[in-house]
Amino acid sequence: MDEPLFTNIPRDLITAPFFRRDGEFGEREAWIWLIAAAAVRCGTGPFGRPVQRSEIDLDRRKLAEQWGWTSRHLDSFLSRLAGVGFMERDADVIRIVDFDAMTVPESDEPADTSIELSSPSELRAMGVRMRSRESSHIPAAVRREVVLRDGWICQYCYATDGPFHFDHVFPRSRGGTDTAANIKIACETCNLRKGARTPEEWRAATP
Ligand SMILES: [Zn+2]
Structure with a gap:
């Protein structure tokens, strides 16, 4: 061989x-x-x-x-x-x-390349449901980066069962960007509860 x-x-x-x-x-x-x-x-x-x-x-x-x-x-x-x-x-x-x-051929540097894995249909297969009005905005590379970084874990309550959403930490409706730094995996419950608020505003409003 x-x-x-x-x-x-x-x-x-x-x-x-x-x-x-x-x-x-x-x-x-x-x-x-x-x-x-x-x-x-x-x-x-x-x-x-x-x-x-x-x-x-x-x-x-x-x-x-x-x-x-x-x-x-x-x-x-x-x-x-x-x-x-x-x-x-x-x-x-x-x-x-x-x-x-x-895998990365030995000659290629650096070894830290990323992979293409998250087309919208793959993300659906993964149990990620995106709100339809948002789905077209977040680039595939950003979704992939967020998923690999956060895993299937709600970044607010640490739930591990979906469905999951891509949550804009600073809300998109208020100018939040579609960048990995501004997007986290959130369970549907947290995402809907948080709504168009920042985590700080959400916390402040929660008794
Ligand atoms: Zn949650």
Whole structure:
């Protein structure tokens, strides 16, 4: 095999809050494991089936065993990865979407590149609902940056269940910009409660 055994992974793909950090072999490690396993161009996957580059053959029981995970955690992790558009899967194979964009050729500097993952339909698949009057304003690159920075965690109440909105910290209706610095992930409840107020105004009005 003449394929490189190492692959560079952009830092923000590993440190994104999306990946829960629990246990010795956590989700970050699992993600690195998957990317490394998919780096073999053509050959046999970790569980003996033939695969192409970007693919990993899937044996849920053996994979859970190998990672020391419950099959429930494995299933939920794989569905979440599929939900954010990082991978597709069928019964026997996991396919990492845009694999070459997920990894950085060794010659390229710097290693910290970003990836294209959040078209509006992908964001919908991730459970992000944008208010329609806002949806066209926030550039895809900004949405992506916000999602990778905040994860699926409401930045006001720390809820982890959606639906989520992109909240303009300084309200858009009052001149707030569509920049990552002015946008946070907020659960629908917080976003609607906050309305066209700043967090300070919202706090001041909440007994
Ligand atoms: Zn909230």
